[in-house]
Amino acid sequence: MTNFQDRWPNPSSKQLVLKINKSFLRILLLAFLGGLSALYALPSHADGKHEFHFEVSRGDVFYRFFFTAGLNGELLNKMMKSDERASRLSRIAPGDKFKITLDDNHDLKKIIFQPLDANPLLITYSKQKFRFVSVNIQPTEPLTHSTIVISKSLNYDGKKAGIEPEVIDLIIANFTWAMDFSRDLQKGDKFILAWDGGSTPSAIIYVGARKTIALFAYTSAVTGKNYYDISGKTLNDTFDFAGLKYSRISSSFTKSRWHPVLKKYRSHKGTDFAAPKGRPVYATAKGTVKHVAVVRGYGNVVYLSHGTEIVTLYAHLSKFAAGLKTSQKIKKGQLVGYVGSTGLATGPHLHYEIRINGVHQDAEKVKLPKQLSIPTNALSSFKNKAKSLLEQLGIK
């Protein structure tokens, strides 16, 4: 289950805020020299983790906190060299806060640097690699989140906001099922990312002039971490092969078959469905019209894109659905055209193709991603968390 919140300890919590100042450090040093090193090892054990909370006093330097958490100089050097944003750690000021979290082996897991009057920085350490994420919150807010405000494009503005390219790809992969990034995205639209300490957000919320699309992470043992809308469903669609509603496959996907029109052997990179001329042809999943065209061989053909990777194609159509045009959004089961025999076809049939990242797939065998749902027994708690997160972010 995903935890949406990453709170700083409130005054009533048992977690310990170490106020480090010069005189205290002097005492620590003396205590250390006197063999009383246990004195300064004061981690709190919230959630079974090892957490160190520090608040900067005049004259403090970051490395002291790092060493106090039991971490070594070699790791510190590695971290300082791993990202230019690390240089912020050498400009700390009184009132800034740090949270250093170690794993069960006392290895570094993450550092949250929360300056008093600047955007916080999240540094995670996993598989010997540091990752830096700039997160954008007010120090008093319990929730850690970052905001991308669109001025040019998601890629451009995401990079400017310090968001990792992998996270930008994640946003695109999820949201392309609901929006067209080249057309729907307007200047001033926002993506708000909520963080709970992981390298991917715990929620991604698009706030546009006309609509808001909120997705929340949920981790299942079977399908891993995925993003679901507040109804508990992923935005991607399940492809409905049976939805083509034809009685018979007349020709399957094959590497080599005799082509009756060309009179030679060639591969058949699609699936043919026998059907009379004029039979309606429906979209097998929700998507966007990529092309409505007349192409040599295919005749009248419709290409639909579904998410960032999948394209379906419907060829030899006698005619297109009325008004069908490029960039139009299509629902699953929506009419795209009518069976025909335009292009290289001996008789009326539907030629159907699926391509993933441009590679032809056998529609009868390919395993396509399915729309996922939150399990019924977890749904109400998922919805409650999602609602409280939206409230905290001030999103309706």
Ligand SMILES: [Zn+2]
């Ligand atoms: Zn065919």
